[in-house]
Amino acid sequence: MKRMVSGIKPTGGLTLGNYIGAIKNFIDFQDEYELFVFIADLHALTTKQDRLELRKRIKDITALYIACGLDPEKTTIYIQSEIAAHSQLSYLLECHTYMGELNRMTQYKDKTGKNMTESITSSLFTYPVLMAADIILYDADFVPVGDDQKQHVELTRNIAQRFNQRHGDFFIVPEPVIPKQGARIMDLQNPLKKMSKSDDSDKGSILLLDDLNRIRNKIKSSMTDSDSEVRFDQENKPGISNLMTIYSTLASITYKEIQDKYIDKGYGVFKSDLAEIVVDAIRPIQERYNEIVKSKELDDILDAGRDKASKIAYKKIMKANNKLGLGRKR
Numbered sequence: 115m116k117r118m119v120s121g122i123k124p125t126g127g128l129t130l131g132n133y134i135g136a137i138k139n140f141i142d143f144q145d146e147y148e149l150f151v152f153i154a155d156l157h158a159l160t161t162k163q164d165r166l167e168l169r170k171r172i173k174d175i176t177a178l179y180i181a182c183g184l185d186p187e188k189t190t191i192y193i194q195s196e197i198a199a200h201s202q203l204s205y206l207l208e209c210h211t212y213m214g215e216l217n218r219m220t221q222y223k224d225k226t227g228k229n230m231t232e233s234i235t236s237s238l239f240t241y242p243v244l245m246a247a248d249i250i251l252y253d254a255d256f257v258p259v260g261d262d263q264k265q266h267v268e269l270t271r272n273i274a275q276r277f278n279q280r281h282g283d284f285f286i287v288p289e290p291v292i293p294k295q296g297a298r299i300m301d302l303q304n305p306l307k308k309m310s311k312s313d314d315s316d317k318g319s320i321l322l323l324d325d326l327n328r329i330r331n332k333i334k335s336s337m338t339d340s341d342s343e344v345r346f347d348q349e350n351k352p353g354i355s356n357l358m359t360i361y362s363t364l365a366s367i368t369y370k371e372i373q374d375k376y377i378d379k380g381y382g383v384f385k386s387d388l389a390e391i392v393v394d395a396i397r398p399i400q401e402r403y404n405e406i407v408k409s410k411e412l413d414d415i416l417d418a419g420r421d422k423a424s425k426i427a428y429k430k431i432m433k434a435n436n437k438l439g440l441g442r443k444r
């Protein structure tokens with residue numbers, strides 16, 4: 115069975131973008147692949163976090179993974195920081211990564227903006243190397259992610275290949291798996307920007323744990339273009355095209371079918387229907403989340419995930435140390 119690894123960082127409440135771009139695909143893949151899904155809490159530390167909030171979000175993401183349909187019998191679910199080998203391998207990989215490569219990462223450029231200020235952490239710069247470690251530590255063949263992470267997986271491939279060239283075949287060179295549709299859900303208030311969980315305002319993001327009426331309101335007041343034709347045109351009608359993508363992925367119908375259905379109906383009817391489709395998708399997730407978030411089951415799942423993942427990770431990091439001539443001969 116081929117192996118897949120992916121993670122989400124607990125920097126805010128999970129969004130519909132995280133669900134459509136990542137989690138929904140994990141669920142689809144878990145029967146076909148050996149799936150490892152973790153909570154990337156070390157990655158969250160690249161920006162300032164409140165410790166109690168962070169703890170809560172780690173539990174929330176775990177509960178949401180399960181509530182969305184990840185089956186712990188099939189999928190290994192664990193917390194990144196509970197496995198020391200992620201950080202250990204990250205350092206070894208930093209020794210095989212060039213500053214120029216990290217300088218080209220668009221997510222870093224976006225997050226830091228044009229002005230390199232004193233207050234940007236060096237971990238925000240080196241973070242893609244930790245991500246590479248997260249992946250190749252487990253010999254993953256595939257990495258299911260949204261569109262924004264494609265560049266990081268490309269970097270992972272380059273680092274793995276460089277390591278293999280220098281030291282002999284050791285890491286599997288992984289491939290990204292990006293969904294054909296929904297790989298980049300946009301902000302509802304600014305459809306030129308990605309929907310994100312760590313924005314200051316959550317008006318443009320639908321959170322999986324939002325009150326259902328708030329979700330309806332966010333969709334109804336989402337920004338759309340000035341005409342009222344429901345038609346997919348990413349370039350000229352980014353607002354409605356984004357809503358159509360959400361509709362299409364959740365209701366499993368094509369753009370053409372949506373277009374035909376709303377041909378003379380305008381945005382109002384379309385948005386009301388979409389609001390119900392989104393609420394119907396999210397309601398059962400919230401119900402299951404509420405049942406399990408405080409249960410002992412969650413800790414048991416994380417314990418089992420940690421035990422399984424750490425065995426694999428420990429073996430690999432020991433071999434990597436050996437390959438580089440670190441420590442004593444074993």
Ligand code: ATP
Pocket residue numbers: 121122123124125126129131132133134135136258259260261262263296297298299300308309310311312313
């Ligand atoms: P942040 O806002 O803190 O940068 P994020 O919402 O982008 O975080 P991540 O933890 O970085 O979330 O991403 C988890 C997964 O969700 C990744 O695979 C990422 O590509 C995917 N993802 C995030 N936002 C979207 C989106 N708007 N559309 C589709 N996929 C997304």
Ligand code: LTN
Pocket residue numbers: 119120121122123154157244245248249257258259263266
């Ligand atoms: N960098 C990703 C989250 C992430 C990840 C990973 C995804 C951290 N490690 C390993 C896939 C595989 C992000 O910011 N979205």
